[in-house]
Amino acid sequence: MLDWILILFVFALGACIGSFLNVVVWRLPRNQSLVSPPSHCPKCNTPLAWYDNVPIFGWIFLRGRCRYCHESISIRYPLVELFTALLLVFYYLMFFIFQVGPCPPGAPAVNELGFVTPYHLDIAVDWPIYALYMFMVVSLLAASLIDAELFIIPISIPWLMAAVGIVVHALIDHPSGAGALNLSPPAAALAAGGGVGLLLSLIGWALGWIPTSFAAGEPALEVDRDLIEQQIKEAQAKGEPPPQLPPEYTPAQIRMEMRHEMLFLLPPLLCAFVWTYLTLRPGPLQHWWQSLVTPHWISGLLGAVMGALIGGLCVWLTRILGTLAFGRVAMGLGDVHLMLGVGAIVGAGASAVTFFIAPFFGILFALYALITRSRRELPYGPYLSAAAAFILLAYCPIAEYLRPGLQVLASLLQGRGLGG
Numbered sequence: 001m002l003d004w005i006l007i008l009f010v011f012a013l014g015a016c017i018g019s020f021l022n023v024v025v026w027r028l029p030r031n032q033s034l035v036s037p038p039s040h041c042p043k044c045n046t047p048l049a050w051y052d053n054v055p056i057f058g059w060i061f062l063r064g065r066c067r068y069c070h071e072s073i074s075i076r077y078p079l080v081e082l083f084t085a086l087l088l089v090f091y092y093l094m095f096f097i098f099q100v101g102p103c104p105p106g107a108p109a110v111n112e113l114g115f116v117t118p119y120h121l122d123i124a125v126d127w128p129i130y131a132l133y134m135f136m137v138v139s140l141l142a143a144s145l146i147d148a149e150l151f152i153i154p155i156s157i158p159w160l161m162a163a164v165g166i167v168v169h170a171l172i173d174h175p176s177g178a179g180a181l182n183l184s185p186p187a188a189a190l191a192a193g194g195g196v197g198l199l200l201s202l203i204g205w206a207l208g209w210i211p212t213s214f215a216a217g218e219p220a221l222e223v224d225r226d227l228i229e230q231q232i233k234e235a236q237a238k239g240e241p242p243p244q245l246p247p248e249y250t251p252a253q254i255r256m257e258m259r260h261e262m263l264f265l266l267p268p269l270l271c272a273f274v275w276t277y278l279t280l281r282p283g284p285l286q287h288w289w290q291s292l293v294t295p296h297w298i299s300g301l302l303g304a305v306m307g308a309l310i311g312g313l314c315v316w317l318t319r320i321l322g323t324l325a326f327g328r329v330a331m332g333l334g335d336v337h338l339m340l341g342v343g344a345i346v347g348a349g350a351s352a353v354t355f356f357i358a359p360f361f362g363i364l365f366a367l368y369a370l371i372t373r374s375r376r377e378l379p380y381g382p383y384l385s386a387a388a389a390f391i392l393l394a395y396c397p398i399a400e401y402l403r404p405g406l407q408v409l410a411s412l413l414q415g416r417g418l419g420g
């Protein structure tokens with residue numbers, strides 16, 4: 001009985017969030033305010049009455065037409081609302097009814113079904129991690145809708161995800177909680193050093209010490225370029241001002257630009273390793289560091305920072321190596337930011353796995369395009385988002401599988417590798 005009430009509540013909440021997503025997807029890339037003016041008809045600008053603005057049902061009662069000018073309203077609006085509501089209900093059912101979801105770090109062995117964790121997820125206890133994960137899912141949905149339409153990911157979405165991830169993990173993490181990211185002192189040293197190094201890089205970049213790569217504009221991926229050329233033709237046919245084609249680079253120029261990005265990555269990597277080395281050597285600094293990172297809120301906060309760094313680094317290294325190898329830009333910097341936000345919420349291990357399973361989702365999308373005969377390719381952001389949404393359900397058994405290997409890595413780091 002209680003479950004039914006909660007599921008109904010989650011559905012209604014999801015529909016309202018979907019309604020807000022419609023506003024975000026339209027206004028954010030157009031640099032309009034998210035709160036004012038209130039919802040209005042895009043054709044005749046008449047403000048909507050509250051009863052026309054009820055998620056899903058408002059559109060049905062109006063039969064998809066504006067009450068005032070009778071212009072049709074896209075079915076995309078109620079579909080996004082319904083989809084968001086169903087997503088939230090789906091994760092509620094998976095986490096709290098079927099017990100497929102996050103588990104505590106280092107949880108005991110999973111049962112023979114593989115997907116069920118011995119940790120019992122309970123809405124009364126674990127609602128904060130559910131809320132955090134749902135925040136990620138709807139943020140990724142908004143980013144994907146914008147990315148699929150306009151080929152950009154507004155940078156504010158992943159950075160908001162990173163900020164929320166760091167704050168919430170600091171507030172709720174304790175080592176026996178589901179989805180907690182608490183780190184051991186050496187791992188916390190890597191995260192803290194990397195985080196400080198990233199700040200140094202950002203300051204250096206803002207001051208002009210680290211040059212911007214592709215200062216004249218990022219070269220477009222080939223799919224994007226074809227689309228923009230098509231848009232230019234359409235605009236010329238209609239006599240409208242055509243969109244700007246991004247600048248072209250030779251392969252040699254593109255490879256040279258990667259040096260700027262490698263320079264940006266140098267401070268985070270150096271700081272991470274230097275700080276880990278210093279705090280691993282027996283002595284007063286090691287003791288000070290261990291006592292500093294003992295509180296759960298600090299080890300949880302640094303766990304989120306570590307996730308952001310690893311998530312971003314996976315994509316960025318692939319971008320740099322792929323670009324050096326092929327002489328054309330392999331992945332956009334938007335994907336680096338996206339995985340930075342994902343990592344701060346799901347953690348280092350899950351964001352790394354997300355990155356490596358994302359190509360399989362690319363294959364699924366490609367099959368769909370083949371069947372529906374749509375020749376339009378999707379950019380990479382939606383694949384990463386789909387993989388991240390999947391990893392929320394699948395990471396617990398994967399972590400269990402990876403744990404022996406990670407323990408060897410941790411003991412190498414603590415024992416023979418450094419300082420020991």
Ligand SMILES: [Zn+2]
Pocket residue numbers: 041042043044045046066067068069070071
């Ligand atoms: Zn109207």
